[in-house]
Amino acid sequence: MLILAIAILTLTVFPTSFFMVSSRRDPIDRPGIYYTNEKLVAFLSVIDRVFIIAGFIMLFIAAGWKWGLAGLGIYWMLVTFVFAPITNRRI
Numbered sequence: 001m002l003i004l005a006i007a008i009l010t011l012t013v014f015p016t017s018f019f020m021v022s023s024r025r026d027p028i029d030r031p032g033i034y035y036t037n038e039k040l041v042a043f044l045s046v047i048d049r050v051f052i053i054a055g056f057i058m059l060f061i062a063a064g065w066k067w068g069l070a071g072l073g074i075y076w077m078l079v080t081f082v083f084a085p086i087t088n089r090r091i
Contacts, residue, residue: 002058005056006059008058009056009059014087015045016052017083017087020079020087021084021091022091025091056072056075
């Protein structure tokens with residue numbers, strides 16, 4: 001279950017950083033998907049949050065609360081300081 005939790009959280013890093021970077025931009029500078037398919041973006045955002053919550057619940061169950069909190073901190077740092085700047089440059 002620990003491997004599955006890590007895999008789920010690893011896969012959610014990319015859409016999370018995309019949504020985080022895109023929501024901070026001006027509406028004119030956002031990617032085109034925000035204007036062509038708004039319902040799809042909302043759906044993907046909800047699905048991303050569901051997978052993040054499921055991944056952290058699995059991590060807390062499999063690894064305990066100390067490693068779960070450490071994983072939460074690592075995930076936050078990874079998204080904020082590594083993948084968000086990369087995504088910002090790519091968009």
